[in-house]
Amino acid sequence: MKIKHETSERHVLTVLVDNESGILAKIAGLFTSRGYNIDSLTVADITDNHAVSRITIVTRGPPAQIDQIEAQLERLVPVHKVVDLTALGPHLERELALIKVAGTGEKRVEALRLADVFRARVVDSTTSSFVFELTGVPDKIDSFIGLMRELGLVEVGRTGIVGMMRGAEAA
Amino acid sequence: MSEERSGAEILVEGLVKQGVEFVFGYPGGAVLPIYDSLFGDERIRHILVRHEAGAAHAAEGYARSTGKPGVVLVTSGPGATNAMTGVADAFLDSIPLVVITGQVATNLIGSDAFQEADTVGISRHCTKHNYLVKDPAELAATIDEAFQIATTGRPGPVLIDIPKDVQVASATLHDGAPQRRNRYTPRTEGSADEIAQAIELIANAKAPVFYTGGGVVNSGPRATELLRELQAKTGAPLTTTLMGLGSFPADHPDWLGMLGMHGTYEANLAMNQADLIVCIGARFDDRVTGRLDAFAPNSTKIHIDIDRSSINKVVPVDLPIVGDCATVLAQLLEAWGKRKPADLSAWKARIDEWRTRDSLAFPKSDIEIMPQLAVQRLYELTKDRNPIISTEVGQHQMWAAQHYQFFEPNRWLTSGGLGTMGYGMPAAIGAQLGNPDDLVIDIAGDASIQMNIQEMGTATQYRLPIKVFILNNRWMGMVRQWQELTYESRYSQSYSDSLPDFVKLAEAYGWKGLRLENVSQLDDGIRAMIDHPGPVIVDCCVSDEANCFPMIPSGASHVEMILYGDTVAGTMDDEAKALV
The missing domain is CATH 3.40.50.970 (Thiamin diphosphate (ThDP)-binding fold, Pyr/PP domains)
Known part of the structure; x- marks a missing residue:
């Protein structure tokens, strides 16, 4: 007997939750205990009184499983609202990355030139290194990192995705 | 009037306010302050079990038989882990429990202290909700919310972990209802449109089956009455899951018996041949459906459930209605009005034929007890x-x-x-x-x-x-x-x-x-x-080799039942073995 795998879709979900202790463990644990995937997860509180946090989760699964994920998240008491941005329509996805590159001579110049093309900002520099700050869709960050690999990439830090619907309305 | 009370006293007052009659528990180091508060208090009767698993199951039995929440009180570490099987049991069967566990003092949490276990972590995925209370001032509202969450919506166990210093420290206990956050408001009613669609489907079905479950029992006695009323008005045959037994009288002519792995031949065949399945408070469990791709292949499916995550979890349905069984049944009855039941005589004649298989028959013996x-x-x-x-x-x-x-x-x-x-x-x-x-x-x-x-x-x-x-x-x-x-x-x-x-x-x-x-x-x-x-x-x-039939073997469909007297190969392919 062989284990079967189903084809899956990538979805970006935003989740509004009570900012209470253990909530992140609850959500992360829900994904592991029910066998769902997490590609990326970001969280930060978004209200003045720190009462509510917004979580953006990028997940992958067959369509029926994506629907289940939404339902299972909604079932948690501290969860107020779950929105599937991918299902809802045109939306933004942004990620921030810090990328450290070390090198001298032509490589260093080329790194700076490419950073300009990608609109990455230099947030730290020494005579032999840069730290770039880059925001954008994950693909853009991937390709920038790919280029830097040839030019002396030292270290990468990425935030994971934050998403939001386009247009005037709240999702 | 407000007064300073210890966390343990606030807990006991909170339980009394909720009308708790019995606490099923076992004392230990991390709950001694609570046990001291219970000492001599005649408003609550403490039932001393012999093992914490017993406390949780006893609370379940109390809850299931009375419709009231069961309350468990155990100590930290092994007390909590022993109780956890019962908590997980209550979670899967949607039994309302409030489980109070002692915890080591807040300054010791995380230090691998004596009888410390991460109770909140361990119980996270087998409770409906859980709390670690770090301030006695939060206790009254927490208890109030815990009872609300345990008993409303889809019922389930709620755990409150209380460190020992929080039991001893004092806070102001206010008279009147505690300030609760009212953040848990499950949806209980179906929409008018959903109800109208359901009525159309039921009225036009030639071969309908009501498939009902523990949700009808959990919803309270009124749901049972309404279910019987709706069945009488529509004439549809009815089967229940293991958890739904009792919600329909076993001597009723339209009673098919239990369905599923050890259900009756007529119940399973009716599910397989139905053109409409009305699932009320059940969840298409694997013991019920058998092989999924062969489950009720020609039927339209309506699913009424208070838990949105139960819908389309296993079997995709055509008309989901998220709501409380009693409320939705009342809506259906009202919408049905004075309609007459459809003529289901051809369908019932087929069912009667299946009944003649007498699937619960078993060999007789004059000496040995079957x-x-x-x-x-x-x-x-x-x-x-x-x-x-x-x-x-x-x-x-x-x-x-x-x-x-x-x-x-x-x-x-x-x-x-x-x-x-x-x-x-x-x-x-x-x-x-x-x-x-x-x-x-x-x-x-x-x-x-x-x-x-x-x-x-x-x-x-x-x-x-x-x-x-x-x-x-x-x-x-x-x-x-x-x-x-x-x-x-x-x-x-x-x-x-x-x-x-x-x-x-x-x-x-x-x-x-x-x-x-x-x-x-x-x-x-x-x-x-x-x-x-x-x-x-x-x-x-009893006879030591009697088997439980009928039986749908693992990985088989509703039409592939084994009855007494059938020859069974004694082997199974790997796909079926893996399903168990």
Whole structure:
């Protein structure tokens, strides 16, 4: 007997939750205990009184499983609202990355030139290194990192995705 | 008026405010302040169990038989981990529990202190919600919210972990209702459009089946009444899951019996051939559906459930209605109005043909007690007492479900979802406390009963006249049956060796013990059990190789049932073996 795998879709979900202790463990644990995937997860509180946090989760699964994920998240008491941005329509996805590159001579110049093309900002520099700050869709960050690999990439830090619907309305 | 009280006192006041009659618990280091507050308090009766798993199951039995939440109080570490099986059981069967666990003092949390366990972490995925309370000022509101969450929406266990210093420290206890956040507001009503669509589907179905579950019982007695009313108005045949037994009278002409793996032939065939399935408060569990791609292939499906995540989880449905069973049933009845039932005579004639298979039949014996016969006689001789029946898990549980007849909700206590051996006796203890004048019987197996046998002491201490009726076949019968049917009778570790003498055991605990060894002793033995005013163990020695049929083998569809007398290969392919 062989284990079967189903084809899956990538979805970006935003989740509004009570900012209470253990909530992140609850959500992360829900994904592991029910066998769902997490590609990326970001969280930060978004209200003045720190009462509510917004979580953006990028997940992958067959369509029926994506629907289940939404339902299972909604079932948690501290969860107020779950929105599937991918299902809802045109939306933004942004990620921030810090990328450290070390090198001298032509490589260093080329790194700076490419950073300009990608609109990455230099947030730290020494005579032999840069730290770039880059925001954008994950693909853009991937390709920038790919280029830097040839030019002396030292270290990468990425935030994971934050998403939001386009247009005037709240999702 | 407000006054300074300790966390432990605030907890006790909170429980009293919620109308708690019984707390099922076991003391230990991290709950000593709470036990001190309970000392001499006559408003709450503490039931001392012998093992924390017993406390959780007893609270479940109390909750299931009374409709009120069960309350558990255990200490940190092993107290909490021992109780966790019962908590997980309540989670899967949607039983309202509030579980209070002691925790080491806040400054010791995370230090691997004596009897420390990460109770909130361990219980995270087997509770509906859980809390670690770090300030006694939050206790009153937390308790209030915990009871609300446990008892509304889809019921379930809620755990409150209270560090020892929080029990000792003081806070202001205000009179009146605590300030709760009211953030939990489950949807209870179907939309008018959904109800109208459902009525159209029901009215036009040629071969409808109502498939109902534990949700109808959980929704309260009104849901049962409304279900019967809707069935009467529509004339549709009805089957229930294991958890739904009692919500429909077992002698009704449209009653199909239980469905699923050990359900009746007529119930499963009706599900397979139906053109409309109305699922009410059930969740298409794998024990019910059998092979998914062959489940009810030609039917339109309506699913009424209070938990949105139950819908489309296993089986995709055509019309989901998220709502409370009683509320939605009332909406359906109102929308049905004065319509006449459709002519279902052709459908019912087909069902009657399936009934003639007599799928619950079993071989007779003049000497040996057949376990099915034992349950049938138990039913006949106790039915006028309208008893509460609990079970353990295994063959005896299925025989009880098949051969005992249920007419009312809340009279049938069994571990359905988690399938916890050892559930039955503590559940009977909880049920007896909640229903002191009723006859409470645990139909048990010789293996299961040993999993919480220590609770005999609890029944003795509180003078609870529960009856434990053991169908003793000297095997873990269901395991043995599967090994016979799928592993060519290689009985790996399923023999119950070194069984205790249950009669002597009963006597050792101050119970009455009876042993029944052949058919001629059966009726008198059951009568003697009922007539004894105290707790009784009946060691009913039954045929040791009886199997529980009908049976849908793992990985098979509803039409591939095995009945008594069928030849079974004794092997199974890997795909089917993996399904179990």
